[in-house]
Amino acid sequence: AQTVTQSQPEMSVQEAETVTLSCTYDTSESNYYLFWYKQPPSRQMILVIRQEAYKQQNATENRFSVNFQKAAKSFSLKISDSQLGDTAMYFCAFTNYGGSQGNLIFGKGTKLSVKP
Amino acid sequence: EAQVTQNPRYLITVTGKKLTVTCSQNMNHEYMSWYRQDPGLGLRQIYYSMNVEVTDKGDVPEGYKVSRKEKRNFPLILESPSPNQTSLYFCASSPRRPGYGYTFGSGTRLTVV
Numbered sequence: 001a002q003t004v005t006q007s008q009p010e011m012s013v014q015e016a017e018t019v020t021l022s023c024t025y026d027t028s029e030s031n032y033y034l035f036w037y038k039q040p041p042s043r044q045m046i047l048v049i050r051q052e053a054y055k056q057q058n059a060t061e062n063r064f065s066v067n068f069q070k071a072a073k074s075f076s077l078k079i080s081d082s083q084l085g086d087t088a089m090y091f092c093a094f095t096n097y098g099g100s101q102g103n104l105i106f107g108k109g110t111k112l113s114v115k116p
Numbered sequence: 117e118a119q120v121t122q123n124p125r126y127l128i129t130v131t132g133k134k135l136t137v138t139c140s141q142n143m144n145h146e147y148m149s150w151y152r153q154d155p156g157l158g159l160r161q162i163y164y165s166m167n168v169e170v171t172d173k174g175d176v177p178e179g180y181k182v183s184r185k186e187k188r189n190f191p192l193i194l195e196s197p198s199p200n201q202t203s204l205y206f207c208a209s210s211p212r213r214p215g216y217g218y219t220f221g222s223g224t225r226l227t228v229v
Contacts, residue, residue, distance in 0.1 A: 033215040045206060045220035052215070091158060097215060103174060104149070104208075104218055108158040 006107035023092030031097035122221035139207035
């Protein structure tokens with residue numbers, strides 16, 4: 001069974017600094033997608049960034065970038081120039097490319113606090 | 117505006133009283149799904165649907181029912197709610213398989229007493 005592990009339940013960072021959130025996953029598939037979702041205190045789930053496993057290049061969205069290490073099954077999220085609005089729960093998620101189940105598997109989340 | 121709409125946003129009910137949480141999307145998405153979120157457990161899938169009249173169980177389907185009679189609607193039904201179903205529920209939709217990313221509703225906070 002596929003699993004997603006986020007080993008850091010909580011993290012904090014000073015405003016304007018850089019922070020990296022870790023995520024590892026376990027799968028026997030070769031084609032899949034990985035995601036980072038953000039959940040601010042408003043509880044809305046917001047897609048931050050998406051990575052296709054067959055692409056070597058790491059995805060980037062403004063201040064958010066990933067370090068995708070396929071062999072190590074690692075998918076970390078780097079937030080540069082942290083802002084107070086980045087305070088949120090962050091969830092790493094995984095889905096198979098060819099899966100018919102439509103299941104997006106989530107990690108347990110990392111609570112990030114950005115301090116002024 | 118493209119969105120997934122869930123209602124109600126908050127609900128308190130008593131054990132055994134049937135309830136329905138509605139979910140509607142206006143993006144013509146094929147895939148829809150229900151998740152529950154509990155502290156320390158992340159989000160777990162309850163049921164999903166690949167299209168009209170096509171539904172299947174996720175990881176935690178016990179105590180829940182769903183139906184997909186129209187493409188835009190995917191209600192979640194609790195026939196006899198119990199306190200262990202107290203949770204935050206999310207509906208989500210995707211244009212195809214979730215490789216495109218799910219769009220989530222704003223969540224329903226359910227308390228069963």
